[in-house]
Amino acid sequence: MTERLQKLLARLGHGSRREIERWIEEGLVTVNGKVASLGDQAGPDDKVAIRGRVVPLDVAPKPRVIAYHKPDGELTTRKDPEGRPTVFEHLPRLRNGRWIAVGRLDYNTSGLLLFTTDGELAAKLMHPSGEVEREYAVRILGEVSPDALKQLTTGVELEDGPARFETLREAGGTGANRWYHVTLREGRNREVRRLWEAVGLTVSRLTRVRYGPVNLGRDLRAGRWRDLEPGEMGALYAAAGLPWTPPRIRREERRPPKPPRTARRPKR
Secondary structure, rough: OOOEHHHHHHHHOOOHHHHHHHHHHHHEEEEOOEEOOOEEEEEEOOOOOEEOEEEEOOOOOOEEEEEEEEEOOOOOOOOOOOOOEEEEHHHHOOOOOOEEEEOOOOOOEEEEEEEEOOOOHHHHHHOHHHOOOOEEEEEEOOOOHHHHHHHHHHHHEEEOOEEOOEEEOOOOOOOOEEEEEEEOOOOOOHHHHHHHOOOOOOEEEOOOOOOOOOOOOOOOOOOOEEOOOOHHHHHHHHHOOOOOOOOHHHHHHHHOOOOOOOOOOOOO
């Protein structure tokens, strides 16, 4: 059975659909020795190579998703020409496939980032039609008027079109700083900050605390990661509209789970 090349390679964890489509357009993917084109299909009997390296098509690795607590001062990119730290430097190594970031966070934004080896899952979660909810904790400098709060939930005109928060609630704070929790169902660049700036307010701190059904939680410290639990995996695949089959648990593994593994940030 064959399927579209970009869908097949994404499902096997070789990249996101968008990345793979770009590689095909750049002539970096071949099928049976011929440069591939968008729309080509492939199956287990074909020989597919990316940048000259043949990739296996007969065995799909078990998909994996991890939650990473991004600190301020890291870029959501694989390499930075200026040598600044990136989120990919602190992720666990993979034997097969590669980590795909589900969306991005700005350099000065902290909080939950999801990474997966399943390109199809990443594409579904990031596509605007999925309307997967993101929740942010926002610290605002200065007094916020009721009119500003109303504007933010009814609609504000930004340079790339109208936008609004799905929900907005107060979350405490004292003095000049007040905390709010807001939700969005899209991932436009710097949208949270731009919405507050559009009503004349300044964001002094921004943290993503939830992506779809997955919460950042209090135990995951900045710069560390954890594998999602089976229940979280099921809920995340359901949010993406994809099937999920939980792994079978062997009898000797039916014991109280250990705390989620985390990775310490390497010393600099």
